[in-house]
Amino acid sequence: MVMTIDTPVDFAYDPYSEEALRDPTDLYRVLRQRYPAYPLPQYDAWALSRFDDVWEVGEDGERFVMDAGPVYNPADLARRNAGAPARKPLDPMPSFSRIDPPVQTALRQGLVAPLRPHAVGLLEEKVRTLARQRLDELVSKGEFDLYTDYGGVVSAGVMAIVMGLPIELAPRILELVNQALRRKPPGAVEDAVTGRAGLELHMMLVDVVAHRRIQGPTGDGYAAIDGMLSTELDGRALTDDEIAVQLFTVLSGGTETVPKVVARCLLELSRRPDQLAAVRENVATNCRLAFEETMRYGAPLQHVGRTATLDVEIAGAQIRAGQRVFLLIPSANRDEREFANPDEFIWNRSMERHFAFGHGLHFCIGVHVARLEGRVLLEELLRRVPSYEIDESRSLMPPSDFQIGYTNMPILVL
Numbered sequence: 001m002v003m004t005i006d007t008p009v010d011f012a013y014d015p016y017s018e019e020a021l022r023d024p025t026d027l028y029r030v031l032r033q034r035y036p037a038y039p040l041p042q043y044d045a046w047a048l049s050r051f052d053d054v055w056e057v058g059e060d061g062e063r064f065v066m067d068a069g070p071v072y073n074p075a076d077l078a079r080r081n082a083g084a085p086a087r088k089p090l091d092p093m094p095s096f097s098r099i100d101p102p103v104q105t106a107l108r109q110g111l112v113a114p115l116r117p118h119a120v121g122l123l124e125e126k127v128r129t130l131a132r133q134r135l136d137e138l139v140s141k142g143e144f145d146l147y148t149d150y151g152g153v154v155s156a157g158v159m160a161i162v163m164g165l166p167i168e169l170a171p172r173i174l175e176l177v178n179q180a181l182r183r184k185p186p187g188a189v190e191d192a193v194t195g196r197a198g199l200e201l202h203m204m205l206v207d208v209v210a211h212r213r214i215q216g217p218t219g220d221g222y223a224a225i226d227g228m229l230s231t232e233l234d235g236r237a238l239t240d241d242e243i244a245v246q247l248f249t250v251l252s253g254g255t256e257t258v259p260k261v262v263a264r265c266l267l268e269l270s271r272r273p274d275q276l277a278a279v280r281e282n283v284a285t286n287c288r289l290a291f292e293e294t295m296r297y298g299a300p301l302q303h304v305g306r307t308a309t310l311d312v313e314i315a316g317a318q319i320r321a322g323q324r325v326f327l328l329i330p331s332a333n334r335d336e337r338e339f340a341n342p343d344e345f346i347w348n349r350s351m352e353r354h355f356a357f358g359h360g361l362h363f364c365i366g367v368h369v370a371r372l373e374g375r376v377l378l379e380e381l382l383r384r385v386p387s388y389e390i391d392e393s394r395s396l397m398p399p400s401d402f403q404i405g406y407t408n409m410p411i412l413v414l
């Protein structure tokens, strides 16, 4: 039965409210229980909170497409679509993460070679070496930062390898990515720092593409760039600038998220000494599971967005063509219909699926790198550090309207 859902009077949810930006866990619980499709008329949108509904929309690239998303800038939500959104103009070429097939598919195909399971498997020793080198330097200090000193630098280093950038640039890449993606609620910050950081990263990538174009493929591991250089759209090759835009998306996605999940995992384990002891019993096999449970329990990305191409009923709501949906990722991942005791962190939880890497056409292209890095970063740290404490009072989350994640987390080596 199709229902018309009015805005509830006894409960309010806004993805950009102070409460939702600080800790939306309780709000998500109410949404799942009482308002699985919650109207957000101020954004011409709905918020979907149950696992099955979020999964269904993620999977359905016909009825739900990219328009202003995947991460909304609240300013864009003031614009109403009158019916199905128009196809996005491709000049200038947007990032493949913001458009639909067939161009999204062609660009994704061009980029994916170094991110496939076999290629990623070959990276393992390099990731391990990077992690060990950082720990050699850090552990003797007795205290260091899990994000800025450890996971972040390793993730940025791995991305430098994948992109063909000098590995020494890893700390600078980390700094620039964090500056370029800065968002001060509500919305992206368009100031001199973010603009300069974005431009510096873009120019780094343009430079490496231009060199590679002259040098030609030599089969020595610039697979993402080579894939882009041989991609044609409408019978023409991509420009250096267009390629750099696509590489930027992979570089930024691959630099900032994994270290947040690793830090969160070490925090959750330190709060549960029995679980930490259990993981320590065999780090070589257990860290993979603990990382995956942290993805479900507390991955930072709060929502991705899509726009309906036709009138469609979801969770009892009549969503009209042109309206947006916020897919509330952490809510779906705590849905009691999908997971037993969803609010409990259980390091070796068995689960068939979660939504922390998305689902469908835009499923995270870096999933194998993320899982490899997450596992290795945890494994190496737990091997090297027999006992630790996290200083929560000095752990920081920058204000953001789309993610809740630590970018500073001091760890004390005991």
Ligand code: HEM
Pocket (backbone or CB within 6 Å): 070, 096, 097, 098, 108, 115, 249, 250, 251, 253, 254, 255, 257, 258, 261, 299, 300, 301, 304, 305, 355, 356, 357, 358, 359, 361, 362, 363, 364, 365, 366, 367, 369, 370
């Ligand atoms: C724990 C770490 C990570 C998390 C939580 C995460 C999460 C996600 C999610 C939820 C999506 C789907 C977005 C949507 O549906 O619109 C996505 C897409 C994407 N991710 Fe990740 N990701 C992670 C790691 C990585 C890594 C390591 C890379 C790069 C190597 C990466 C690159 C991307 C890119 C480029 C897309 C867009 C794909 C497309 O639109 O076709 N991510 N990620």
